[in-house]
Amino acid sequence: MKKFITAFMLLLMTLTFMLPQKSYADTSNNKKVVLVIIDRVSLSDYTKYDAKNIQKLINNGSVGLMNVRNADGYVDASGYLTFGTGTRASAHDIGQISLNVNEKYSFGTAGEIYELNTGDDYGNANIVNIGISNLIQSSKRADYKITPGLLGQLLKDNNIPTYVFGNSDIITDSSVSYRRYGALIAMDEKGTAFGDVSENVLKYDRNSPYFISTDYNKIFDYFQKYDKNGGFFVIDTGDTSRVDSYSSNVSDQLASKYEEYAIKNADAFIGKLLKNLDPSRDLLIVATPYPSKSDMSTNNLLSPIIIYGPGYNGLTTSITTKRNGIITNLDLAPTILNYFGIKAPVEMLGHPITNIKTQDKVNYLENLNDKVVSIYTARPIVLKSYVIFLIIILILYLITLFLKINYLKYLKPIVLGVMIVPLSLLILSLFGPLTVYSSMIALILITIALLLIIKLFAKNELNMLIVISLLTALTITVDIFTGAHLMKGSILGYDVIAGARFYGIGNEYMGVLIGSTIMGVMALIQKYDNKATKFSGVLFFALVFLLMVLPQYGAKIGGFITGFMAFGVTLLLMSEIKINYKNLLILFISMVLLLTLMFIASMFMDTVTHMAQTALIVKNEGITALYKIFARKLNMELTLIRYTIWSWVLIITIMSLFILSYKPTGILKSIFKKNKYIYYGFFGSIVGMLFALAFNDAGIVAASTMCIYAFPPILIMLEGEIRKSEI
Incomplete structure (x- = not known):
């Protein structure tokens, strides 16, 4: 029997180190990645309302379902911030608010308040997050590393221009609800960005909730002005989000009518974008960071993601999920960085989105979603x-x-x-x-x-x-x-x-x-x-x-x-x-030694396992990162034991x-x-x-x-x- 155990141990030590390797793509510069946000919709809405251009993207690109949970569970602003950090983040209160520098807010202009709150000059940026200091401080209190503005900063450091246009604002006679969440994706670590998220990109529209809709002509003019130099564009279409917020005030039939109008306008805009993009080199992503109220009520909590560009034609997947047709919101930032040839830092817990060839994509995803929802519900x-x-x-x-x-x-x-x-x-x-x-x-x-x-x-x-x-x-x-x-x-x-x-x-x-x-x-x-x-x-x-x-x-x-x-x-x-204590201690030490060897090897083998990701975090951030991980797991365990x-x-x-x-x-x-x-x-x-x-x-x-x-x-x-x- 002792021979059996010896053979057993040797077999474990040999096979446990058989880990897969990962390589990083090398892409050229001066390309475009355009991220179009169509929020609070489902995949079936694009078929239901005959969005022809979006259906073209689905047919000729990659489509999937995206887990959109964030550090707050389901909070819309936190979902956008998670897109930009590559790890589950939380956007609290004033940390959500981004404004053009010359916009009035409270007791001054946004630029003046930004400088007052941060002590920094916003430079040549024309969009500022006036709550970036609070956002940074609240992120530091998390038991894992969160860097607001990480995606935008990495692009900026590599001389790749970033722009953000559009908003989901709700404007009434008595108040303005600022929902310029797209800036949370594109801003740098100082909370600054370039573009236009002001009321200037909205227009009066009696056919839309709150009598406002996105002025796509202005946004398209902006895009044409800057797209020659390439870069990363975030475009928040906004209207579907406003429809969802307004839906509780009207009948289901009217809500559906307004949603159809919003989706078709966004679809027409995407059609114009497609004429200015080269599908052999540019990347167009249509994403939904947050589900609609009706989807939330029926547990349809996975949002659609569509990617159109070179190498994408099938179902989306990633190493994060290893599931055909399913990715997470953590995967978006690494995908964008990878496309520009930039290696994602270890604090980004997602991985680049890849493609799985398949037929009948939409039917597959609808069946998959039904099964996922039934499991979640049951x-x-x-x-x-x-x-x-x-x-x-x-x-x-x-x-x-x-x-x-x-x-x-x-x-x-x-x-x-x-x-x-x-x-x-x-x-x-x-x-x-x-x-x-x-x-x-x-x-x-x-x-x-x-x-x-x-x-x-x-x-x-x-x-x-x-x-x-x-x-x-x-x-x-x-x-x-x-x-x-x-x-x-x-x-x-x-x-x-x-x-x-x-x-x-x-x-x-x-x-x-x-x-x-x-x-x-x-x-x-x-x-x-x-x-x-x-x-x-x-x-x-x-x-x-x-x-x-x-x-x-x-x-x-x-x-x-x-x-x-x-x-x-x-x-x-x-x-x-x-x-006895001695033999148990020997067994325990053997386990710890083998685990430690695996952990150390993971730091240098460029693997894609959970252990490798933890090892790389410790390698980059020090042993305190490991203590935080243990503390988080212990806290989770104690909470579970109680409840x-x-x-x-x-x-x-x-x-x-x-x-x-x-x-x-x-x-x-x-x-x-x-x-x-x-x-x-x-x-x-x-x-x-x-x-x-x-x-x-x-x-x-x-x-x-x-x-x-x-x-x-x-x-x-x-x-x-x-x-x-x-x-």
């Missing part, structure tokens, strides 16, 4: 219902165990069914978008069907535990190896709208995979205690571990830590090596184990003595839970899903032991 309800049901069944089983043991025959199948649910949730993803209640009904039916099928082949509880655990582990393993297609569509898998993870393995299925693998293998060895079974078990541990942590598969650093300790402790026990219902799974498990340790007297010890390999798996799982809690930003979830496979088998064996003791 996830909290279905998972909360499952956890509540799990907790109730565990409590009922304990009560029945002590008071009415004869009734356990009714509860045992339900306990086994609870263990099947994570597998059922994988299978459920094959059925496409479902409503919440349809999902719950289908989940119950799939679980019952699996339970009945398994019962046909496994005649006793131990066999059923083996089959359920190993079938779950094998299904997840195969799914990860083949691209995680089931996990991507599972309610227990990724939530693209929440945006915590887009690929690899998440905390939920990480816990399921580790727990089911350990208990399944140990139960199998308990039944077939021979060298062949043990050797197969070690190989399966190694395979699961590698697939869980390698960047092209699971890409889970928390899984590396949790899996290393959980599998490691289980293997030590299998080898009859005593678990997530998954915490109760762990609480009930701990309380149950405490009770069973004392009553019935010695029964738990007796079970573990008779089933030593089950004990090894249980102990290894407990260690895994502790490390999942300590070293994962949502470790409470991983620890709780591990419990699903660690604790129920003990309860089922308890029932058998109590029956024997009563005979």
